[in-house]
Each structure stands twice: as C-alpha cells, then as structure tokens.
Amino acid sequence: MELGIGIGWRPEIAAEVESLSGIDWVEAVAENLCADHLPDSLVRLRERGVRVVPHGVALGLGGADRPDPVRLASLAARAELLGAPLVTEHIAFVRAGGPLTASPRLEAGHLLPVPRTWDALDVLCENVRIAQDSLPVPLALENIAALITWPGEELTEGQFLAELVERTGVRLLIDVANLHTNHVNLGQDPAKALDELPVEAIAYVHVAGGVERNGVWHDTHAHPVTAPVLQVLAELRSRVDPPGVLLERDDAFPPATELAGELDAIRATLRRAAPPADPRPSPRDAAHDGDDAGNGGRAPAAAVPAGTRDRTAVAQTALLSALVAGTPAPEGFDHRRLRVQSRALAAKRADVVAKVAPELPEILGDGYRATFLAYAGSRPMSGGYRRDALDFAEHVLIAGGPEDPVARRRLTYWWQDRSGARPPRRTTRLVRAARAALVRK
Numbered sequence: 001m002e003l004g005i006g007i008g009w010r011p012e013i014a015a016e017v018e019s020l021s022g023i024d025w026v027e028a029v030a031e032n033l034c035a036d037h038l039p040d041s042l043v044r045l046r047e048r049g050v051r052v053v054p055h056g057v058a059l060g061l062g063g064a065d066r067p068d069p070v071r072l073a074s075l076a077a078r079a080e081l082l083g084a085p086l087v088t089e090h091i092a093f094v095r096a097g098g099p100l101t102a103s104p105r106l107e108a109g110h111l112l113p114v115p116r117t118w119d120a121l122d123v124l125c126e127n128v129r130i131a132q133d134s135l136p137v138p139l140a141l142e143n144i145a146a147l148i149t150w151p152g153e154e155l156t157e158g159q160f161l162a163e164l165v166e167r168t169g170v171r172l173l174i175d176v177a178n179l180h181t182n183h184v185n186l187g188q189d190p191a192k193a194l195d196e197l198p199v200e201a202i203a204y205v206h207v208a209g210g211v212e213r214n215g216v217w218h219d220t221h222a223h224p225v226t227a228p229v230l231q232v233l234a235e236l237r238s239r240v241d242p243p244g245v246l247l248e249r250d251d252a253f254p255p256a257t258e259l260a261g262e263l264d265a266i267r268a269t270l271r272r273a274a275p276p277a278d279p280r281p282s283p284r285d286a287a288h289d290g291d292d293a294g295n296g297g298r299a300p301a302a303a304v305p306a307g308t309r310d311r312t313a314v315a316q317t318a319l320l321s322a323l324v325a326g327t328p329a330p331e332g333f334d335h336r337r338l339r340v341q342s343r344a345l346a347a348k349r350a351d352v353v354a355k356v357a358p359e360l361p362e363i364l365g366d367g368y369r370a371t372f373l374a375y376a377g378s379r380p381m382s383g384g385y386r387r388d389a390l391d392f393a394e395h396v397l398i399a400g401g402p403e404d405p406v407a408r409r410r411l412t413y414w415w416q417d418r419s420g421a422r423p424p425r426r427t428t429r430l431v432r433a434a435r436a437a438l439v440r441k
Contacts, residue, residue: 001050001085003204005263013249014041016256020263023050027246028052030087031224035077042082052082056089061115061127061141063093064100064313072134078135086138086203088173089131091124091164096320100313106320107381109349109388115150115315116160122304123312125167132170140171140203145181145210145219147341151332157188158196161268165201172197174242175206176232177219183232184217185337194239204244204311207233207266216340222251225262233266245270251351324380346376349388357389363410364402371396390419 004024009017017026018041026045033054034037042052056075059067079087092111099101114120132139141164143157157164161172174197179190207230209223225247236242247262252283321327323342329335350372361368375395381388393415402408 001243005257006244006246008246008248013253016259019256020260025051027053027055030056030075030078031058033078035074051085053084054078054082054087056087058094059089060094061089061131062091063095063122064123064309064316067127067130073214076135084137086140087135088140088142090142090144090273092144093316096317100310101317103317105382106324107383108320108345109381110345113142113146114153115142116153118154119308119312121160121163122308125164126304128168128170138171140173140175142175142269144179145178147185148333148337156196158193161197162354165198171203172201173204173206174202176236177210177229180229180232181210181217181219191235199240202240202242204246205236205242206246206248206383208248208336221248230265230269233269237270237273238275269321346373349376349381352385353392359414360389363407
C-alpha cells in the first residue's frame with residue numbers, strides 16, 4: 001500500500017498542513033475526532049485526494065485487560081468515517097488496576113512500555129487478534145519510546161516485534177525517533193533492532209523531534225527533527241523502501257516554512273540512503289498485499305495460558321502505582337529513572353489539562369502549575385483528562401482555594417457548568433456566561 005510522504009494533522013496547524021505542497025497523506029489522532037463528522041480541514045484534504053489515517057492512543061493493547069469493545073467500536077467508526085486504508089495504535093499499556101487485581105483503576109495518561117517477556121507477548125497477541133477482528137481495515141502497531149525498562153526481559157525489541165508479526169500478521173508502524181530515544185535512554189542499538197524486525201511488515205514510518213536533558217532523551221514531538229533521528233531513518237531506508245513516512249509534531253508548532261523544511265530533510269535522507277539496487281523485500285510486495293482484513297498469514301490463535309493475564313496485571317499495576325501514586329518501586333527497576341518517568345507523567349498531565357481546560361490556568365494564573373503538580377502527586381488519574389480537570393478543580397475548591405475571592409467564584413462557576421449529569425441548556429449557559437462576565441469586572 002503506497003502512502004508516500006505525510007504529516008501529522010493537528011487542529012493547531014490545520015491551515016499550515018493544507019498549505020504544504022507534496023503532502024500525500026495525513027495522520028489524525030483518532031480520539032480527537034468526532035464519531036459522526038470531520039473537521040472542515042480534513043474534509044477539504046480528503047476532497048483533494050489526501051488520505052487520512054486514524055492514529056489511536058487509548059486502546060492499551062499491551063495491557064493485561066482485553067481491549068475495551070467500546071473503544072474498539074469507536075476506532076472502527078472513525079476508520080469508516082475517514083475511508084481510511086488502515087488504522088494504527090501502539091505497543092503499550094496505558095492503564096492498570098481494576099478487576100484483575102481487585103484494586104482501583106489507574107490511568108497513566110501516557111504510553112508505557114510492556115515487558116519484553118513471553119507472558120507479555122502472549123497477552124499482547126491475543127489483544128491484537130481481538131482488535132483485528134473488530135476493525136474494518138488492517139491494523140498497524142507502533143514501537144514506543146521509553147524512559148524505563150523492565151527487569152528480566154527475555155527478548156530484544158526486534159525479536160519481540162518479529163514474534164508479534166509472526167503470530168498475528170499485524171503490520172508495523174516503525175517510529176525511528178523512538179528507536180533513537182531507546183538508544184540514548186536504554187542503550188538499545190537501533191541498527192540491531194532494524195536487523196531483527198521483519199521489515200516486510202512495515203506499513204509506514206514516523207519521524208519526530210525531541211531533546212536531550214541531563215543524559216535523558218525526551219521524545220517531545222515539540223522540537224525539530226535532529227540529525228541522529230534522520231540517521232536512524234537512513235539505516236531503515238538502507239534495508240527497505242517504506243510505503244510511507246510521516247512527520248509528527250504535537251506541540252510548539254512552527255510556521256509552515258519550518259515544517260516544509262523538515263519534510264524536505266526527510267525526503268533528502270530517503271534519497272541519499274536508498275541503495276543502488278535493493279535486493280531486500282519491499283513492504284509493497286509483502287504477503288499482506290490483497291488481504292483486506294490485514295490478518296493474512298497469522299498463526300492460529302492460541303489461548304493465553306492460565307494465570308498469564310493475572311501476573312501481567314499485578315506487574316503493570318505495581319509499576320503504574322509507583323509512578324502515579326507514590327507506592328514503593330517494584331523490585332529490579334532503576335529508581336532514578338522511575339522518578340524521571342513519574343515527573344514526566346505529572347508534567348504531561350498538567351500540560352494536557354491546561355489544553356483541554358484552558359480556563360483553569362487562566363483562573364489560577366501563575367500558581368496553576370505548582371498547584372496541579374501538588375495535586376497530581378497525591379491524586380492518580382482514574383479517568384480521562386477532562387475528568388482529571390474537573391477533579392482538580394473540585395480538589396482546589398474543597399481545599400479552600402483559590403485565595404482570591406473573584407478567582408474562587410470563577411472556578412466555582414466553571415466547575416458547576418461542567419460537572420452536571422448533562423450539559424446545561426442554552427438559557428443556563430447564557431445566564432452563567434453573563435454572570436461570569438460580571439465577576440471579571
């Protein structure tokens with residue numbers, strides 16, 4: 001399936017993406033799209049013949065639980081709405097706890113690595129098969145960046161991906177920035193991973209920017225693509241001609257000219273790294289071709305051995321609890337790296353809540369971030385970010401804040417507007433808007 005050169009579509013840069021020349025396709029975060037209609041920008045892009053691929057972030061296929069049927073149905077609906085050629089997700093877990101551990105449900109708000117063990121692989125493969133059977137188009141899974149590694153891993157990243165493809169026939173979304181991140185943070189060799197993984201299963205490639213701080217690489221998607229990341233892309237291109245390559249940018253969005261420059265650098269890297277004659281198989285000629293379900297060639301499904309999900313659930317819950325609830329670190333983990341990951345998760349929560357509820361930093365002013373981080377240190381996220389914003393506002397109000405009476409009234413009205421069982425009617429919204437305007441005077 002030929003995709004070409006693409007860019008991640010985000011509402012903040014919708015106009016810039018539309019203005020770029022030479023864009024063959026875009027990728028949109030599935031959870032940010034409505035199930036019944038598309039943003040005007042995506043409609044215009046599709047009318048121009050630009051393909052749109054939905055990129056999921058919330059399934060948690062590497063988690064101990066079986067995939068949520070509601071989330072799967074939502075992803076399938078967006079694929080059909082977009083007329084997408086495939087959908088993508090991540091090899092990660094994003095939540096833990098719940099019935100398997102008889103403990104409260106915890107949400108990471110981020111993609112966390114699964115242990116590269118046979119147990120984790122068994123669980124992942126069954127979850128992938130469930131997802132494949134629920135989706136109308138092929139599924140591709142992305143390798144993630146990590147700050148931490150699990151003790152006692154039994155497979156390398158390349159071996160783990162190869163086993164996953166062999167058992168399920170799933171496609172791969174290879175993120176070369178994530179391979180670089182794991183090289184810096186975990187000492188893993190990108191070239192070795194590329195040698196071990198089945199390049200014929202690659203659906204497309206991600207390229208993104210990041211930054212190194214104190215010896216740790218942060219996969220920010222908010223910085224320009226660096227030369228080392230392009231070098232990993234060149235390593236990949238020397239082995240295979242990928243069907244598609246996409247530039248990701250999720251924050252600190254630059255002007256269209258800078259995005260165009262990064263896309264040009266990607267094109268130039270692909271040209272320079274292409275071998276004169278490539279004897280290796282191209283994904284275009286892989287056994288997946290002509291398989292509308294995206295599941296061709298997979299081995300017969302085998303049941304997950306008894307107790308495997310339970311063991312996975314206990315291990316993932318212990319790790320996530322240490323990261324977001326301050327419980328003791330599980331044995332064998334690097335405590336310093338766990339602290340780095342914990343701070344990163346809290347900082348991401350603060351940033352995302354500020355985006356989904358921009359009124360909160362406006363109301364709380366310069367004290368927003370410190371107040372939220374203090375809250376996050378003792379209150380793990382148990383729902384999505386919008387629920388987190390409401391819980392944070394309620395926490396501040398119960399604690400007697402903010403000190404400024406005007407800010408307290410504004411925060412109270414904001415919370416009341418959004419915490420009801422159903423959205424307020426138009427008349428109520430107008431009354432509250434007028435009241436809020438008076439409060440500001």
